[in-house]
Amino acid sequence: MKNEEWKMIEKHAKAWTLEAAELLKASFENTLTITYKSHIADLVTNMDKAIEKFFIEKIQEMFPDHRVIGEEGYGDDIKDKAGIIWIIDPIDGTTNFIHQQSNFAISIGIYENGKGKIGLIYDVGGENLYFAKDGEGAFLNDYELPRLDKASLSEAVIGVNATWVGPNKRINHENVQEIVRKSRGTRSYGSAAIELAYVASGKLDAYMTMRLSPWDFAAGLILLNEVGGIATKTDGKPIQLLEQNSILAAKPGLHEELLGYLIK
Ligand code: IPD
Ligand code: CA
Ligand code: CA
Secondary structure, eight states: OOHHHHHHHHHHHHHHHHHHHHHHHHGGGSOOOEEESSSTTOEEEHHHHHHHHHHHHHHHHHOTTOEEEETTSOSOOOOSOOSEEEEEEEEEOHHHHHHTSOSOEEEEEEEETTEEEEEEEEETTTTEEEEEETTTEEEETTEEOOOOOOOOGGGOEEEEOGGGTSOOSSSOHHHHHHHHHHSSEEEOOSOHHHHHHHHHTTSSSEEEEEEEOHHHHHHHHHHHHHHTOEEEOTTSOOOOTTSOEEEEEEOTTHHHHHHHHHOO
């Protein structure tokens, strides 16, 4: 795909995201229809569905040969990484969207043959657009994000959800407790996309979680890559784009230090 074509994709992806954000803000005036997916904490609203459909219609009209993976299932059934794939979370942080009307994001990662090309995370309430393009850097609105410096745990603020600090079936919680104790502090924002954008922009030094889907991390990985952040699974192995993964995203140095606690 030529540079000119990527510029076109970028232009549309940004414009559609801002348009979708307006639809989300306007929806605050209306009553949401809320339903459960797998369990009572797994919520979906009419707006999650509407925003996903909005993007899919636009993409199909403008780029008919591109494919889409969307959380709500209106996209394509994709088993391989060939061609251009948009990986979309129409609302990341649905619980925040419902309870707080803040700290939720539209997250879009665009990949070509499995390589991250464009990453876009729009924090709708904060009106902050995190954007990255392969080889051209990462930006927070008009500000180019600097490359991340090395960090160490004793001076680090770590994004981690309380779920992983108590007994759970995915990770030895005592290892996580040790990280919490030795860090400068921990935070949890309830939107994986925003937390990955925070690592890319240096607001968090690391973010770790035990199970994310492609739409939660697709855009964040592209942002991190542009600023020299490191992202792997929590066992240090490579993240698989089309699967659920644990995620450890961190500044250089700190990533290795954290792996030392997680792999024992
Ligand atoms: C969720 C959020 C949350 C993370 C969950 C995700 P959703 O996405 O990113 O922070 O802990 O694992 O499923 O359901 O709000 O799009
Ligand atoms: Ca999500
Ligand atoms: Ca979602």
